[in-house]
Amino acid sequence: MTSPTASTAPGAPGAPTAPTIGTGPLASIRGWVDLYVATMRISIASQIQYRVSNYFYMIGMVTEPVIYLVVWSTVARQQGGEVGGFTPGEFAAYYIVWTLVRNMNIALTPWAWEERVRGGELSGMLLKPVHPIHNDLAGLAGWKAVVIVLWLPIAAFLSLIFQPTYSIEPIDVVVFLVAIWGAYVLRSMFLWLLGLVTFWTTRVGPVFDIFFVAELLLSGRLVPLTLMPDWAQQLADVLPFKWTFSFPIEALIGRLPADQLLRGLGMQVLWIAISASIVAACWRLAVRRFSAVGG
Amino acid sequence: MPEPAIRVADLRKTFRVPVREAGLAAAARSLFRREHRDVHAVDGVSFTIEPGEVVGFLGPNGAGKTTTLKMLSGLLYPTAGEAIVLGNVPSRRQSDFLRRITMVMGNRNQLQWDLPALDSFELIRAIYRLEPTAFRQTRDEFIDLLDLRELVSKPVRNLSLGERMKMEFVGALLHRPQVLFLDEPTLGLDVTMQKRIRSFVAEYNRRFGATVLLTSHYMADVQALCRRVIVIHHGRILFDGALADLSTRFDSTKTIGVTLRDGTADLSAYGEVLSTEEGRTLLRVSRGDAPDVTTRLLRDLPVLDLTIEDPPIEDVIERVFADARDERPTAGAVAGGGRE
Numbered sequence: 170m171t172s173p174t175a176s177t178a179p180g181a182p183g184a185p186t187a188p189t190i191g192t193g194p195l196a197s198i199r200g201w202v203d204l205y206v207a208t209m210r211i212s213i214a215s216q217i218q219y220r221v222s223n224y225f226y227m228i229g230m231v232t233e234p235v236i237y238l239v240v241w242s243t244v245a246r247q248q249g250g251e252v253g254g255f256t257p258g259e260f261a262a263y264y265i266v267w268t269l270v271r272n273m274n275i276a277l278t279p280w281a282w283e284e285r286v287r288g289g290e291l292s293g294m295l296l297k298p299v300h301p302i303h304n305d306l307a308g309l310a311g312w313k314a315v316v317i318v319l320w321l322p323i324a325a326f327l328s329l330i331f332q333p334t335y336s337i338e339p340i341d342v343v344v345f346l347v348a349i350w351g352a353y354v355l356r357s358m359f360l361w362l363l364g365l366v367t368f369w370t371t372r373v374g375p376v377f378d379i380f381f382v383a384e385l386l387l388s389g390r391l392v393p394l395t396l397m398p399d400w401a402q403q404l405a406d407v408l409p410f411k412w413t414f415s416f417p418i419e420a421l422i423g424r425l426p427a428d429q430l431l432r433g434l435g436m437q438v439l440w441i442a443i444s445a446s447i448v449a450a451c452w453r454l455a456v457r458r459f460s461a462v463g464g
Numbered sequence: 465m466p467e468p469a470i471r472v473a474d475l476r477k478t479f480r481v482p483v484r485e486a487g488l489a490a491a492a493r494s495l496f497r498r499e500h501r502d503v504h505a506v507d508g509v510s511f512t513i514e515p516g517e518v519v520g521f522l523g524p525n526g527a528g529k530t531t532t533l534k535m536l537s538g539l540l541y542p543t544a545g546e547a548i549v550l551g552n553v554p555s556r557r558q559s560d561f562l563r564r565i566t567m568v569m570g571n572r573n574q575l576q577w578d579l580p581a582l583d584s585f586e587l588i589r590a591i592y593r594l595e596p597t598a599f600r601q602t603r604d605e606f607i608d609l610l611d612l613r614e615l616v617s618k619p620v621r622n623l624s625l626g627e628r629m630k631m632e633f634v635g636a637l638l639h640r641p642q643v644l645f646l647d648e649p650t651l652g653l654d655v656t657m658q659k660r661i662r663s664f665v666a667e668y669n670r671r672f673g674a675t676v677l678l679t680s681h682y683m684a685d686v687q688a689l690c691r692r693v694i695v696i697h698h699g700r701i702l703f704d705g706a707l708a709d710l711s712t713r714f715d716s717t718k719t720i721g722v723t724l725r726d727g728t729a730d731l732s733a734y735g736e737v738l739s740t741e742e743g744r745t746l747l748r749v750s751r752g753d754a755p756d757v758t759t760r761l762l763r764d765l766p767v768l769d770l771t772i773e774d775p776p777i778e779d780v781i782e783r784v785f786a787d788a789r790d791e792r793p794t795a796g797a798v799a800g801g802g803r804e
Contacts, residue, residue, distance in 0.1 A: 186563060186564055186639055186640045186641060186642060187592070187594050187595070187598055187599065187602055187638065187639050187640040188594070188595040188598045189563075189592070189593045189594055189595055190593045190594070190595055191595075196593075200590075200593045203590045203593070204590045204591060204593075206590075207586055207587050207589070207590035207591075208587060208590070210583075210586075211576055211579065211583055211584070211586075211587050214578075214579055214583060215576060215578050215579060218578045218579075219578075289569075292534075292539050292569075293574050295538070295539055295557065296537060296538075296539070296562060296565075296566070296567055297562065297591055298559035298560075298562040298563045298591070298592065299559075299591050456557070457541060460538075460539060460540050460541035460555060
């Protein structure tokens with residue numbers, strides 16, 4: 170049997186914790202980069218274990234845009250080769266990029282929070298000296314690295330079948346590469362906000378439904394926004410949904426002039442700032458609530 | 465005199481839980497008037513723990529142990545009272561505070577299920593911003609201490625419960641916390657594995673002078689690690705003191721083991737016979753009578769062997785809780801006043 174230790178232990182009471190990488194702005198940046206890279210690497214390694222199920226998941230997800238694509242291409246041909254400014258080739262380009270954007274802006278669903286609280290995962294997160302949103306952002310970002318690799322053959326296959334037409338400038342690609350991550354961060358913030366509602370009540374299914382229906386209609390997920398009535402397009406301009414979906418797609422397929430590209434990035438920054446501020450405020454209240462009722 | 469590592473004063477946690485009778489009528493009534501009941505999980509607890517102390521926190525299920533530990537680690541916000549850990553208010557959950565503590569719960573898992581534990585350790589390094597060389601040194605030292613060298617490269621899902629728990633301990637201590645909250649850390653483990661975990665905790669405490677607050681239903685854990693115990697029941701402290709004093713305070717008996725040269729005999733005239741096995745009889749006598757009974761046994765009978773022991777600690781603890789259930793005053797109890 171081990172002998173009792175207690176206060177007679179020879180170790181120095183209150184000995185310092187393990188050495189860290191230091192303080193200061195540079196060390197701080199290095200620390201954040203290190204955290205994101207480490208979390209993404211873990212996520213990639215985990216997802217590779219599930220590569221087959223991930224592939225089936227992606228193939229299942231392609232069904233939705235293919236249906237939209239077939240319907241709108243048929244309508245365009247019946248309308249004399251164009252509808253809402255889209256030719257069948259441009260529809261093909263729109264919905265093929267759609268498949269990538271849809272996967273890239275997947276974020277933690279609000280329903281996951283209930284399991285997080287009930288399963289005790291949240292307690293583990295709260296004991297760490299880092300805000301849990303970083304774990305989610307970096308973890309799902311790592312998953313997306315796997316998704317991009319899996320997406321390439323699917324995109325090649327769809328391109329072979331539907332013959333998309335692109336008119337891409339280098340700036341479109343650059344903006345797309347930024348906008349796709351902006352879209353992901355923005356959508357993550359809003360889904361996090363919805364998830365935090367479960368700290369107060371779990372009966373918020375209808376609220377989630379309203380959000381997702383509004384997103385479906387006003388983001389460009391269901392149809393390109395130019396096919397929507399004017400009032401809907403104006404409404405979409407001032408809401409966050411468009412900047413998570415339609416904007417990165419249209420940026421890559423070359424439908425936006427330079428000023429629209431810059432405005433889109435600006436809107437993403439604005440909405441990210443707004444949603445991040447609300448998340449920060451609500452998170453404090455949610456933790457207070459959680460720590461009041463127990464977990 | 466150093467500041468206490470943990471200082472708790474009149475700490476309370478009350479949960480408000482909805483109550484409703486069964487049946488349709490009760491369901492309809494609850495639409496208009498919801499009834500609640502206050503559950504006092506922790507009801508005015510006070511204690512201090514000095515840096516480097518290892519303290520056992522004992523109590524039956526629902527006594528308030530885990531709730532107290534959660535308040536001390538910042539997971540729960542106290543309803544009233546004060547808790548200070550390493551000079552911090554835990555409920556503020558400041559990063560600097562969280563870097564200096566850890567909490568190990570026997571049924572929780574912080575390791576990535578599908579990956580080798582080494583990958584999870586790397587993530588922990590990044591989360592706590594640990595200096596890589598020192599991190600590797602600590603990690604390898606802990607891996608060797610727990611004999612995990614062959615296992616750290618296997619996916620966690622392929623490890624046994626005990627192996628996983630050892631990995632959890634490595635992960636929980638990589639940042640070398642100064643305060644350890646251990647909530648049933650050996651739950652469900654076999655005896656060998658429990659012993660290994662206990663040795664590791666003792667070694668960590670010795671090496672780094674860490675403060676440890678441990679809950680466990682296995683008294684072997686407590687006896688191996690803790691000189692001091694705090695006994696809690698119904699959210700109130702019943703005893704706070706040396707483990708050795710527990711039986712003196714709560715059990716006024718001694719157990720005398722007698723082996724006679726010529727076999728067994730009826731010893732009921734000397735005390736309460738607890739058992740007779742393989743020629744050895746166990747007698748329970750009051751603490752005050754023990755010297756006199758011993759003298760009589762030695763004088764009257766051909767005694768081959770005789771021992772006088774305190775009752776097993778499990779029996780003492782059981783008696784403490786039984787006394788509390790009966791709401792009888794317990795001699796020397798620390799808790800102030802009875803329950804309302």
